Amino acid sequence: MVSPELAAGAAASVLSRGAHAVYLFNYFQSGNVGWSRPVYLKTLAAMASLDTLGPLPRSTAITYRDIVAPGESYTAPLPATGKxxxxxxxxxxxxxxxxxxxxxxxxxxxxxxxxxxxxxxxxxxxxxxxxxxxxxxxxxxxxxxxxxxxxxxxxxxxxxxxxxxxx
Structure with missing residues (x-):
């Protein structure tokens, strides 16, 4: 589930790389801990710019992706084993x-x-x-x-x- 911190981290990541806007897909506050309506609206409003995201706590998730471009070689970083x-x-x-x-x-x-x-x-x-x-x-x-x-x-x-x- 996406938390307010993960949403802010994802938005900051794309904006810092030159995106002009953040497009949200399946970011719902219902059923997520910490996503009360006021927190949800504050997080969405902050996604307008890096300046407004700055004061918010952010997280970066390391996970996998299931969309791979044709011909792309992709190895998911997690789960991982070894030393x-x-x-x-x-x-x-x-x-x-x-x-x-x-x-x-x-x-x-x-x-x-x-x-x-x-x-x-x-x-x-x-x-x-x-x-x-x-x-x-x-x-x-x-x-x-x-x-x-x-x-x-x-x-x-x-x-x-x-x-x-x-x-």
């Missing part, structure tokens, strides 16, 4: 040291009960572990990225590495 994963994304607006940047990852719980916390870096700068919580059989883990980690262009490469011998 290390790199993901490239754009954080916008970029380089604002006044705004905290959190990395939130949900991973499957291990069957053997081991609970090592993965190591996360943003553009090569280590992120600080903040907290972990259980959620529907998975682990949700949060890190704080250094404010200077996101460059002026908003480009960010996240590196997630297992701290365990057997991830």
């Amino acid at each position: 290390e994963l790199s993901l490239r994304l754009t954080a916008v607006p970029a380089g604002d040291a006044r705004r905290p940047c959190e990395i939130r990852i949900e991973i499957a719980s291990r069957t053997d009960g081991a609970r090592t916390v993965p190591l996360v870096s943003a553009n090569g700068r280590p992120c600080t572990f903040l907290k972990e919580e259980a959620a529907d059989g998975a682990r949700r883990i949060v890190w704080q990225a250094p404010s200077e980690a996101i460059g002026a262009d908003g480009a960010c490469t996240l590196r997630i590495a297992s701290a365990a011998e057997n991830p």
Whole structure:
């Protein structure tokens, strides 16, 4: 489901890349936690420009897409397995040291009960572990990225590495 933060993040992403407007498809507030009518209308109104989106909390989801152009080779970034994963994304607006940047990852719980916390870096700068919580059989883990980690262009490469011998 799309939250207000995900909607604002998606809008900021397309506007920062030169779009003149944001077209919404299937963004409904009913049935979504946090989408009261006033919040929904405020979010929609803010999508008019990057300036009005600026004060709103934003999230960038890393997921899959199911639309592939003819002849395009596409491999979904998630789900992922292995000891290390790199993901490239754009954080916008970029380089604002006044705004905290959190990395939130949900991973499957291990069957053997081991609970090592993965190591996360943003553009090569280590992120600080903040907290972990259980959620529907998975682990949700949060890190704080250094404010200077996101460059002026908003480009960010996240590196997630297992701290365990057997991830």
